[in-house]
Amino acid sequence: MEAASLSNIDAIRAGVAKVSGDFTVALESLGFKRTKKMVWLRQRGNVVERIGMLRLGATGPALDASVRLRLIFSVDDLSGQRLTSGPDDGLIYGDHLRDSDGRGYHLRFNASSWSTYDRCVADLTRIVREQGLPWFDSQQDAAAN
Template sequence: MNVEASSKTPIVRAGMERISRDFSEGLAGLGYARTRSKFWTRRYEHHLEFIHLFRSGSSYGAPYNASISLRVHLGIAVLDDEREPTWLNGPNSSDLALFHADRFHLRFNAASGSTYERCLEDLLRFATTRAEPWFSTWREPTALLDEERSPLDGEARAALARALRGEASSERVALTLKRFGVPVAGARAKRPRAAEAAS
C-alpha cells in the first residue's frame, strides 16, 4: 500500500460514516434501524426487510482517492433461516434495466463534500420510491411463499413455512437476529410503527 492511498483511508472512512449517519436519520421515519454499520433493518413477525449500503471498490484494499461511489442492495431474510452469508436477494441500485431512468447519483467526494447532498437525497429517493414499493409487494408471508417471483429461495421458503406452522426454532431466530445486529431481547412487533402509521 502506498502512502498516498493510505492517507485517503481515514477520509473515506469518515465520509462513509457521515453518509451512513445521515441516511439513518432519513430512514428512521420509515421504521428502519441501523443495526450494523452498513445495514438498516425492519423486523416483522417472521422476517426482516433490510437495506445494505456498499462502497464500490471497498473489497480491493485502501482507496486511491476520496471519491465514494455507493450501491444500495435490498433483501428479505426469514428469521428461522440462519444460513450465512446474508443473501442479497432483492434489487440493487446498479441495475440499469430497472433504474436507468431514475438517474440515481450515488457518489460524492469525501474530502471536498462535492455532490454530498445530491447523493444523500438520491439514497433516500431510492429508499422511498424503489425500496418501499418492492418491500410492500413481499410484505405478506403468503406472497413470499406462493408467488413464483418471490425473492426467497427454496430453503428460505421452507423456513418461512416452518415459522407459519409455529415450528420456528428460537435458536435459529436468535442467530439470524445476531447476524443482522438486531437485539434479541424485548417485545416482538409484528409491524413497525411506520407501517402502522401508514395503514
C-alpha cells in the first residue's frame, strides 16, 4: 500500500471519530445517548428510537480523504426487535431525503482539509431535526393506534 493511501486512511479514521463526537454532542441535547461507535438511542415509552451512521465507501483502498456518511433511522421495541416496516425494511436512509426546498443534505467532508466539515455536522443535525424527529413522532402515533 502506498504512503498516500495510509495517510488517507488515517485522515478518514480521525475524521469519522471527530464527526461522531461532534454529532453526539448535538444528539445529546435531543435526548439520544451514544451506545456504540456510530449508534445513538433514545427510549420513549415502550419504543427505542435508533439513529445509526455509516461511512459510505468503507471497503477497498482509500483513494482520497473524502468521508461520505449515511444516517439510518429505525424504531425498535425494548427487546431490540424492529417495529417499523415498509420500503427498505422500515429504515429511513438520510442520504435519500430532501429538505423543504428540495435540496439534498450535505453529508460529506474532506478529512484532510476539513473542507465542508462544519456544513456536514450542521446538516447531520438538521436532517435529524427536520426529518428524523417528525418520523419518530409518526411511528409513536402508529404504535399508539
